[in-house]
Every structure is written in structure tokens, then in C-alpha cells.
Amino acid sequence: MRIFFAFVLLICLNTNLSAQExxxxxxxxxxLEVKSKNSxxxxxxxxxxxxxxxxMKVHIKQGNTRRESSKLLEINRTDSSKTFFSFKGIDTIFYNLPSLKNETPEIVQSDKIVNIAGYNCKSFTVRTKSxxxxxxxxxxxxxxPKYxxxxxxxxxxxxxxxxxxxxLKCIIESEQFIYTETAFRVVKTTVSDAVFQLLPLPVAEFQFSSHYKIPFFKSEGEAEWSRYVQKNINADLVSKYVKIPKGEKIAQQSAQVLFVVTANGIVGEAEVINKKEIHPALAKEALRIIKESYGWKPATIRGEKIDHLMTQTITFRNTAE
Known part of the structure; x- marks a missing residue:
């Protein structure tokens, strides 16, 4: 009888190991959830x-993954070092080249159980500089892990x-946002290899600059912005608070203004980030100039308008006549 139970136990152990492998x-x-960390x-x-x-629906088979949402399709295959992806409405498949990693991350593991989609999950945290x-x-x-x-x-x-x-859940936190993926359905099933095949479309290396356009004031280039500042700056404040040292012909102070151009093309929150370096009256004037500027064309990502945080320099220059 002992031999029988030992034999049964051995079969069970081998079965479990095979299933695990x-x-x-x-x-x-x-x-999917996205939270901005900037109000x-x-x-x-x-x-x-x-x-x-x-x-997002994710297909997984032998290290191959297909991640698809209403906006993005991403395919990772074990036979390629590239990540392939395409955006809705753009008939091109893009890829990212491998990036160099020169840092050693901090690892934190926890055995605290969190139930996700019916599974009892532990957590594993990786901290990098970014x-x-x-x-x-x-x-x-x-x-x-060979995958x-x-x-x-x-x-x-x-x-x-x-x-x-x-x-079954991934939380990515950067300085600007928190992005979360949380599983709500897990189905163990056979996945066809065809799921991971690329569509017959042009393939190109992804260049962020070709998808993203920063805001601009009325027309692209600095000319319109320079004319606006020169026309609206308070010359009396410049004469009063920007003193020309003896023996010099020019003096200036510059305000660095951090502000938001909203998706509607309106200036939102604004602040002078170097206010300790200039006179308070000039910092206040720089904010007025920024907040009263109208005619901004908002930033776009693949044609969709978005909020954008940007910096402009307002220079108060006094010259001797």
C-alpha cells in the first residue's frame, strides 16, 4: 500500500512539474487607466x-505577444529583436530599435496577496531613474524566462x-503620469501563430518627432511671438527695474515662464520658474504677457490635440540712448 501511494504521489508531482514547465x-x-500627475x-x-x-486584449504564446487596443496594436515576437506596432488610421508598421541599458534597477518583492481576475497575486517592483x-x-x-x-x-x-x-496588473509611474493595466479576464486557450503575423504594410523606424507637433503662436517660427512680446511689454517697467551699470550701454533680466497650452489653444496655468533671479515686478509682467497671449495652435499627437507644458523666455532689455 505504501508503495502504491508513493507511486501515485510521484505521478502527481511529475504531472504538476510538467504543467508548470x-x-x-x-x-x-x-x-487601462491613465492619470496625469500634473493638474x-x-x-x-x-x-x-x-x-x-x-x-486591451493580449494574446500570448511561447513568448510571443500581441497587445491590441482601439488605438494601438503592438506585436513582440521571439524571432525578432524589434517591437512592432501600428496606430489606428496610419497604414504603416513602426518598430523600435533595442535601447542600451546602463543602470542597475532597485528590486522590491512583496508576498502580500492581491486578488486580480480570480488569481491570488504577489507584487514585484522595479525602480529605475526614470x-x-x-x-x-x-x-x-x-x-x-528564456523568452x-x-x-x-x-x-x-x-x-x-x-x-x-x-x-495580471502593471502600474507604470513616471514623473508625468501613472499608467495602469489591470486584467479582468484570463482565458487559457490555444492561440494561432497567425495572430503574431505582421500585416502587409510599409515598415519604418518610429520617430517621435514625426508624430508629435509642439504648440506655436499664430504661425510656426519665432517671428510672431517676438512681435507680440515687443508690442506688449511695458517699457516703463523695464526702465524702472532694469538699471544699466555705470560704464555699460545695456542691461537685461530674463524671466523663464513655464505654462500650459491647452488642447483648446488657451494658456492655462503659468509660473515664473526663476523668479528669485529677477525683480518681482518683472516676474509679474512676464506672467501677464504669457496669460494675455491669444492665438496659440495646440500641440498634436498624430493629429489629435493635447495639452502641452512649455517654457518661454521673456527678456527685459534696457539700452542707453
Whole structure:
């Protein structure tokens, strides 16, 4: 009888090990949330900048992933070092080249259980200089770490190699925003290889500058802005507070103004970021000039208008006659 139970136990153990060794294959549905950390920049503007929809469907098979929302399709394949993606309304497939990683991240793991989509998940946090990424995972959803690639995002590489799991929640926090993916449905099923095939479209390296246009005042270039400032600056304040030193012919003070151009082309919150370096009256005048400027063309990302944080210099120059 003991031999029988030992034999049964051995079969169970071998069965469990075999099941664990097979990487997760199936489909996971995620809810997407975007929060701006700047009260002057709307959540929607950040969502548009990140090309984030409200939900995302992820197909996973042997390290290959297909992530698709209403705005973005991203495909990662184990036979390529590139990440391929396309945007809704643009008939081009873009790719990112591998990036160099020269930093050692800080790793924090927690065994505190959080239930996500019916799975009891632990957390794994990676801190780098630019962001904090926290993954929630159930070890039962095994993913072979051999599928991590040298060019993968540093946080994901660390997560996969140390947890050997598929994540069910991911929180990315940067200085500007918090982006969250939370699984609400997990389906283990056979996934066709065709899911990871690229569409027959032109392929090009992604250049952010070709998708994003910064705001400009009335017309592109500095001419309109310079004319506006020269016409509206209070010359009496310049004479009063910008004193020319003896023996000199010119003196000046410059205000650096940080402000928001909203998606509607209106100037929002504004502040002088070097106010300790100039006279308070001039700082106040610089804010007036910025806040009374009308005719801004808002920033756009792939044609969609968004809020944009920008800096302009207002120079108060006094010259001897």
C-alpha cells in the first residue's frame, strides 16, 4: 500500500512539474487607466500621448505577444529583436530599435496577496531613474524566462527572469503620469501563430518627432511671438527695474515662464520658474504677457490635440540712448 501511494504521489508531482514547465498560452483582457500627475495636463491628453485605449486584449504564446487596443496594436515576437506596432488610421508598421541599458534597477518583492481576475497575486517592483514599475502576478501562470530578450524593457526583463510569470496588473509611474493595466479576464486557450503575423504594410523606424507637433503662436517660427512680446511689454517697467551699470550701454533680466497650452489653444496655468533671479515686478509682467497671449495652435499627437507644458523666455532689455 505504501508503495502504491508513493507511486501515485510521484505521478502527481511529475504531472504538476510538467504543467508548470509549459508557458501560459491564451488571452488576457485588461482595463487601462491613465492619470496625469500634473493638474494642468488632462488625463485625456496623456491617454492620447500614450495611444492608450480603455481596454486591451493580449494574446500570448511561447513568448510571443500581441497587445491590441482601439488605438494601438503592438506585436513582440521571439524571432525578432524589434517591437512592432501600428496606430489606428496610419497604414504603416513602426518598430523600435533595442535601447542600451546602463543602470542597475532597485528590486522590491512583496508576498502580500492581491486578488486580480480570480488569481491570488504577489507584487514585484522595479525602480529605475526614470520610473517605477510594479507587476502583480500569480506564479501558477508560468512564463519561461528564456523568452526574455536582451532588448526588452529593463523592468519587464527583471520581472520575467525572477518571477517566471505572466503579469495580471502593471502600474507604470513616471514623473508625468501613472499608467495602469489591470486584467479582468484570463482565458487559457490555444492561440494561432497567425495572430503574431505582421500585416502587409510599409515598415519604418518610429520617430517621435514625426508624430508629435509642439504648440506655436499664430504661425510656426519665432517671428510672431517676438512681435507680440515687443508690442506688449511695458517699457516703463523695464526702465524702472532694469538699471544699466555705470560704464555699460545695456542691461537685461530674463524671466523663464513655464505654462500650459491647452488642447483648446488657451494658456492655462503659468509660473515664473526663476523668479528669485529677477525683480518681482518683472516676474509679474512676464506672467501677464504669457496669460494675455491669444492665438496659440495646440500641440498634436498624430493629429489629435493635447495639452502641452512649455517654457518661454521673456527678456527685459534696457539700452542707453
Amino acid at each position: 509549459k508557458s501560459f498560452e491564451g488571452v488576457i483582457d485588461f482595463q 494642468s495636463i488632462s488625463d485625456e491628453s496623456v491617454r492620447r500621448l500614450l495611444a492608450a485605449g480603455t481596454t 520610473m517605477i514599475v510594479t507587476y502583480y502576478y500569480d506564479p501558477l501562470l508560468f512564463q519561461d 526574455s530578450r536582451p532588448d526588452d524593457d529593463i523592468s519587464f526583463t527583471q520581472f520575467l527572469q525572477q518571477t517566471k510569470s505572466v503579469y
